[in-house]
Amino acid sequence: MRQAGATVESLRRRERGDGTRPPHPLLPLTVRGLGFWAGERWILKDVSFHLPDATRTVILGPNGAGKSVLLRLCHGLLRPGTGTISWGGLTPQNAASGQALVAQRPVLLRRSVKGNILHALKVRHLPRAQRAERVRATLALAGLEHLKDRPARTLSGGEQQRVTLARAWALRPNVLMLDEPTSSLDPGATRGVEELIRAVDAAGTKIIMTTHDISQGRRLANDVLFLHQGRLIEHAPAGEFFAAPSAPAAAQFIRGELPF
Ligand SMILES: Nc1ncnc2c1ncn2[C@@H]1O[C@H](COP(=O)(O)OP(=O)(O)OP(=O)(O)O)[C@@H](O)[C@H]1O
Ligand SMILES: [Mg+2]
Numbered sequence: 001m002r003q004a005g006a007t008v009e010s011l012r013r014r015e016r017g018d019g020t021r022p023p024h025p026l027l028p029l030t031v032r033g034l035g036f037w038a039g040e041r042w043i044l045k046d047v048s049f050h051l052p053d054a055t056r057t058v059i060l061g062p063n064g065a066g067k068s069v070l071l072r073l074c075h076g077l078l079r080p081g082t083g084t085i086s087w088g089g090l091t092p093q094n095a096a097s098g099q100a101l102v103a104q105r106p107v108l109l110r111r112s113v114k115g116n117i118l119h120a121l122k123v124r125h126l127p128r129a130q131r132a133e134r135v136r137a138t139l140a141l142a143g144l145e146h147l148k149d150r151p152a153r154t155l156s157g158g159e160q161q162r163v164t165l166a167r168a169w170a171l172r173p174n175v176l177m178l179d180e181p182t183s184s185l186d187p188g189a190t191r192g193v194e195e196l197i198r199a200v201d202a203a204g205t206k207i208i209m210t211t212h213d214i215s216q217g218r219r220l221a222n223d224v225l226f227l228h229q230g231r232l233i234e235h236a237p238a239g240e241f242f243a244a245p246s247a248p249a250a251a252q253f254i255r256g257e258l259p260f
Contacts, residue, residue, distance in 0.1 A: 026087040026095050026174045027206060028052040029074070033083035036069055043069050047083070047232045049225060054206040056197070058221035058238070060214070062258060065227040067210035068104055071177050074208070075101045087175075095175075100168035104179040106161075108152040113144055113163050116152050120167045134170055142166035142196055158189025162196055169200050176200055178209035182216065194220060214254055218242055226250045228258070 034047040044066045051057055059067045072078045074085055076092030087095035109116050117138055121131045139145045142162050147155060152163055161181060168176060178197070182190040197220060201207050211217055217224060221238035226247065234247045245251045252258040 024054045024088070024174060024204075024206060026090065026098050027054060028086075028088060029206075029208075030086045031074070031083070034070075034073065034080050034085065035082035036066075036073060036078065037081040042081075042230055044073070044230045047227075047230075049232060049235050051206075051208075051223075053222075054204060055222035056201055056207040056209070056220050057223050057225060058217045059208065059210040059225045059227060060212070060217045060221075060253075061210075061227035062212055062253065064229075065212075066230045067212075067227055068179050070227065071101060071179050071208070071210060075099060075177060077101070098174040099177060100171055100173040100175075101177040102164055102168050102179060102181060104183065106164045108160055108163060108167075110151070110153060112149050113152050113155070114139070114148040116163060117167050117170045120170055124171050126171075138166050138170040141169065141199055143192075156189070158185050158192055161185060161189070161193050165193065165196050165200070169205075173205065175206040175208065178207065180210055180212070182211075182213070190216070214242075214256075226253070228253070 029051040031050075032048045034044060035042060036044040047070065059070060061067055069078065073080055074092060076096045085092050109119060111119065114135055117135050118131060121134060126134060139148050142165065144159075144162060144166060147159060152160065155163065165178070165181065181197070182193050185193065194216070197207060197209070209220070218238070221241075223235065223237050224241040225232060226234040226241065226245070226249075228249050234241065234245060234250045236246070241250065242254065245254060249258060
C-alpha cells in the first residue's frame with residue numbers, strides 16, 4: 001500500500017501541475033472556549049486549540065474523555081454550548097462538504113465493496129462520467145481491488161474498516177476525521193488501516209483522528225491533543241508529548257496509570 005500512496009500523491013501532483021502542497025482551504029482550524037453540555041453536565045469544557053497545518057493530529061484520551069463529541073462538534077453534527085469553531089473562517093456546517101467523518105461504529109451498505117463506494121459518489125453528486133475512474137483509483141489506493149465484488153458485509157472487520165475509509169476518501173475530502181478507526185481490530189488489520197491513513201495523508205489531506213491507543217498515537221501523530229474528563233489537558237508536537245508530557249495526567253496516561 002505504500003506504493004499505492006505514492007500513486008495517489010503523483011496523481012494529485014499532476015492535478016496541480018507541480019510538486020508543492022497548495023494552501024489548505026479549510027485550515028487553520030481554530031477552536032476557542034468550546035463547551036458542550038448534555039445530561040446535566042459538561043461533556044467538554046473550555047477547549048481551545050489551533051491547527052494550522054495539514055498534518056496528522058491525534059486526539060488522545062481515555063474512554064469517556066469526550067473525543068467523539070469533539071469530532072462531532074468539529075464536523076457540525078453537534079452544536080457547541082459555548083465557544084466557536086472556525087475552519088479557515090467557515091462554520092462547521094459550511095465546511096462539512098469538504099470533510100468526511102468516519103464514525104466509531106460505521107455501517108456499510110448491503111452492497112458490494114464497489115457498490116458502497118459508488119453509492120457515496122452518487123449521493124454527493126460526483127458527475128457520472130467521473131465515477132468509474134474514481135472508484136478504480138480509490139480501490140487501488142486502499143488495496144481492495146481483489147475484494148471489489150464481494151458483499152461488503154461479508155468482509156472481515158479489518159477489510160470492512162479499509163472499505164469504510166476508502167469510501168470516505170473517494171469523496172476526496174480536504175479533511176478526513178476518523179473516530180477510533182482501529183478500536184476493534186487485531187494488530188495486523190490495524191497496520192493495514194494505518195498504512196491507508198498514511199497514504200491519504202500523503203495525498204495532502206488533513207487527518208484528525210481519535211484513539212485511546214498510546215502506541216497508535218506514537219505511530220501516527222504529528223501533534224497530540226490530550227483530552228481528559230472533557231478538558232484539553234495538553235496540545236503538543238508528538239515527539240515532545242510522548243518524550244516528556246508537561247501535564248501530570250498525560251504522563252500518568254502514557255504510563256497506563258491514569259485513574260478514571
Ligand atoms: N448526547 C449525549 N448526551 C449525554 N451524554 C453524552 C452525550 N454524548 C456523549 N455523552 C457522554 O459524554 C462523555 C464523552 O463521550 P465520548 O463518546 O465523546 O467519549 P470518548 O472519549 O469518545 O470515549 P470512547 O474512547 O469510549 O469512545 C461520555 O461520558 C458520554 O456518556
Ligand atoms: Mg469515542
